[in-house]
Amino acid sequence: MRTCASSSITDDPQPAAIWRPDAPPRFHLLAKPSGSTCNIDCKYCFFLSKEALYPNEKHRMSRATLETYIRQLLESHRMPEVTVAWQGGEPTLMKVEFFRHAVDFVEKYRKPGQIVKHTFQTNGILLDDEWCEFFKAHDFLVGLSVDGPREVHDTFRVDRRAQGTFDLVMNGWKQLCKHGVEFNILCTVNSANEHHGRSVYRFFRDELGAKWIQFIPIIERATEQTIQLANRGWSEQEGRKRVLYTQTGNLVTDRSVGARQYGLFLMDVFEEWVRRDVGRVFVQLFDVTLEAFFGRHLLCIHAPTCGLGPALEYNGDLYSCDHFVEPGYRLGNIHDTHMLELIASPEQRKFGLDKRDSLTAQCRNCKVRALCNGGCPKDRFALSRDGEAGHNYLCAGLELFFTQSRHAMETMAKLYHDGRPPSDVMETIAIEDKRRGPYVPCRCGSGRKFKFCHGNNTPRHPFDPGSSEAQRTS
Ligand code: SF4
Numbered sequence: 001m002r003t004c005a006s007s008s009i010t011d012d013p014q015p016a017a018i019w020r021p022d023a024p025p026r027f028h029l030l031a032k033p034s035g036s037t038c039n040i041d042c043k044y045c046f047f048l049s050k051e052a053l054y055p056n057e058k059h060r061m062s063r064a065t066l067e068t069y070i071r072q073l074l075e076s077h078r079m080p081e082v083t084v085a086w087q088g089g090e091p092t093l094m095k096v097e098f099f100r101h102a103v104d105f106v107e108k109y110r111k112p113g114q115i116v117k118h119t120f121q122t123n124g125i126l127l128d129d130e131w132c133e134f135f136k137a138h139d140f141l142v143g144l145s146v147d148g149p150r151e152v153h154d155t156f157r158v159d160r161r162a163q164g165t166f167d168l169v170m171n172g173w174k175q176l177c178k179h180g181v182e183f184n185i186l187c188t189v190n191s192a193n194e195h196h197g198r199s200v201y202r203f204f205r206d207e208l209g210a211k212w213i214q215f216i217p218i219i220e221r222a223t224e225q226t227i228q229l230a231n232r233g234w235s236e237q238e239g240r241k242r243v244l245y246t247q248t249g250n251l252v253t254d255r256s257v258g259a260r261q262y263g264l265f266l267m268d269v270f271e272e273w274v275r276r277d278v279g280r281v282f283v284q285l286f287d288v289t290l291e292a293f294f295g296r297h298l299l300c301i302h303a304p305t306c307g308l309g310p311a312l313e314y315n316g317d318l319y320s321c322d323h324f325v326e327p328g329y330r331l332g333n334i335h336d337t338h339m340l341e342l343i344a345s346p347e348q349r350k351f352g353l354d355k356r357d358s359l360t361a362q363c364r365n366c367k368v369r370a371l372c373n374g375g376c377p378k379d380r381f382a383l384s385r386d387g388e389a390g391h392n393y394l395c396a397g398l399e400l401f402f403t404q405s406r407h408a409m410e411t412m413a414k415l416y417h418d419g420r421p422p423s424d425v426m427e428t429i430a431i432e433d434k435r436r437g438p439y440v441p442c443r444c445g446s447g448r449k450f451k452f453c454h455g456n457n458t459p460r461h462p463f464d465p466g467s468s469e470a471q472r473t474s
């Protein structure tokens with residue numbers, strides 16, 4: 001395996017040789033400057049196992065790789081806006097100084113008129129004044145990983161001593177607020193919070209003041225041979241090293257979200273959002289779904305094809321996608337081949353087109369296909385209704401969400417088309433709720449009457465002892 005130490009930036013491939021008419025004008029690369037190394041040990045995080053790809057190496061991006069990366073990224077883009085996106089592992093392990101160099105390299109290689117945005121995904125634990133002053137000074141958008149209130153966050157997001165990390169993350173959140181840093185919340189949906197969509201959402205909105213929220217389903221695949229090990233977690237356990245996680249097997253761990261439950265979770269959030277928060281809180285999947293009504297696909301997962309979201313490891317190795325950092329999907333190394341050439345390669349094109357070309361018959365004939373597009377290929381390990389292999393594990397939930405939210409989405413799309421704000425949908429829904437009355441089944445699919453479900457606006461903390469939700473949990 002080539003390491004960055006052997007690279008010389010003067011040898012690096014130059015852009016003149018790689019510009020080609022069929023290269024994508026833009027892409028969204030996720031860079032992992034500390035590889036998969038992290039300072040905590042979340043039980044569902046199979047990314048931790050990726051250290052097995054580079055045994056006996058210190059997973060830290062060198063200055064030379066950093067410069068090559070930034071230069072090639074800016075050279076490659078033919079659209080004015082470029083995003084420099086950092087994630088991990090945990091990128092704060094690289095120290096602020098590394099990112100000061102990144103910002104300097106952006107200034108050095110920025111083309112006239114090019115607008116560069118910086119994003120940074122973190123567990124928040126190491127955030128302090130120095131980090132937040134830096135983020136604020138350079139207008140970083142910081143993604144903070146939180147799975148909900150303490151009761152659910154601490155189930156899986158733990159440190160190496162298996163202690164919950166909620167208090168540490170909240171310290172990081174306070175630092176972001178203190179310095180006025182823009183942040184969004186990245187929340188995984190897993191077996192601990194899958195029944196608490198509305199409560200988790202309210203916590204982010206009301207207690208963290210979040211304006212942007214992203215939900216990511218946890219689906220950890222395993223085989224008959226690996227399921228027991230996988231259920232114990234991806235941590236380094238006594239007597240064994242981590243096992244490299246790959247996208248194989250058609251079983252899922254106990255921590256994974258249930259397929260239909262994922263849809264119910266999304267609807268639980270949606271029915272709250274669509275009555276109160278349209279235009280003031282932005283939930284990524286809701287925005288993406290609304291845009292799809294206009295033929296625009298903002299998220300690879302629900303776009304017809306993908307392949308424009310490669311992942312860069314600390315040593316310059318480029319992989320097809322952050323979810324496919326495994327040997328069969330290594331495109332090459334940016335010290336040997338310009339990243340644009342790797343992204344425009346036949347292998348990567350095939351990777352992206354396979355998303356469309358491998359749809360099952362059930363997907364091809366699905367009523368919500370234009371919104372869903374079969375979801376992410378990494379999740380296609382189930383059987384379709386006709387018994388066809390390669391169907392999306394989450395289908396039951398995706399179909400539920402795209403079907404049940406459709407009426408409100410269509411209303412928002414029409415409002416937008418007519419030059420009115422989509423937030424006017426809240427008036428329409430209020431009128432419809434009144435007309436339907438309190439004792440009809442709630443639209444979220446819970447099976448409860450509206451009055452006792454999304455028609456109930458009690459602001460009480462849902463995890464308080466005695467609340468109906470807390471009783472369901474216990
Ligand atoms: S494999 Fe999934 S996450 Fe990766 S680029 Fe394709 S749709 Fe996106």
Ligand code: SF4
Pocket residue numbers: 362363364366367368369372373374375392394395396398399
């Ligand atoms: S809802 Fe299910 S059947 Fe429809 S496109 Fe999505 S994964 Fe395929």
